[in-house]
Amino acid sequence: MRTAVAVVILVALAGAARADDVQDLAKGLPTCEAARAHCFGITIHVPVVDGKPITTTEWLAAQLAQANRHFAAIDVAWQLAGTVGTLPASAARVEDVPERNSFAPKVTGTVIHVFITGQLDDIDEAGQIAYGVTWRPNGKVYVILSTMARERTLAHELGHVFGLPHSTHAISIMNKSDRKEPPPEQRTFHDDELAIMKKTLARFVRDKFLTRP
Template sequence: MISRRAALRAGLLAAGALVLPRRTLAKDKAPAPIPPLPITIAVAEVGGAKVRDEAWIDAQMTEALRLFDPLGVPLRKVAARSLPEANAKLETRADRDALAALLEPKRINVMIVESLRDVDDPKLMRMGVHWRHRKTPAKHYVIVSASARPSVLAHELGHFFGLPHSSVTDNLMSYDRTGAPPFLDEAQSRKVQSFARMYVTEKLLTPV
């Protein structure tokens, strides 16, 4: 005869057998797709003319889409506007900070400027930067110079999604290039996906 304790134990084991597959299925379930994330692009004007035309901007966006869309992190340009001439040449940290007043909320803000000086070594010019407002670091945005090569927007978006620089030749986050198409590795891809999900769940970006 089976004791009451043994019967209870058998019942619990049976219940566990029923629950385990459900837990396993829950772990195996793929996460929900990341919805398209909005990019707004503001282009500085000098003398009434934009410092870069649509074809140049499209080339920057095309490279960004080539790298991020396959990761399941879709980016979509949702708006274009002009930056005042006063914001066209960025020489100092204060100049970069001043762009925070022109941000569109809950979007990835990209500012195309005529020139961007290196604030750590003023003898140098930069092609791009991911900048955080010094007093309000939650306000952050991408600045791209009119002299930038086609992968600069993608590189700075990499910083926007939490990626540091890389020492691997031809990696998107590296300065060491051979001319081959830049790439992101698996660990970088996971980090970009994680940041993208965080921006959505924390309602820091409003998906398209």
């Protein structure tokens, strides 16, 4: 009985920490620092399962804060654009290429769209999962981000959006290899990567691919 009571209390606490609906997720997300030269929009889409969004404001805020921390080096900041979109419960797991592609019709405007999922299957290795992916079907580009991701995963994926491949630089958040040094909190983009990102930034601004939300 005691175990059952504990489980009930834990479930109640988990429910309390969650937003009541998708729109509540937007309350309390960080906005662009005024000091940044460029402020770009991120439109977030979240699956709703049993009437509840599958993630929290706190989790989204941590992802945005990390993106803002790492992109400050090229004078770019990110903030939520528009309202948070709702995805069906089926989007709580993204298993294959058709499911990744299914988000493409929602990708409009001069913002980066981020589709949250609860499990993102690795399409190259059966039985493996990914934390995030930058997906480019038919000339579109968007991010699919798993709630299992690390706090810096959104920043990593936005690095891909800005033209970066994976990296062997120890300092880089684009380096996926397991390593102790430097510790994760000291990792960021390498100077060579920042040079690439600055060129991409100039192109994005010139082409109005991204604009202030």
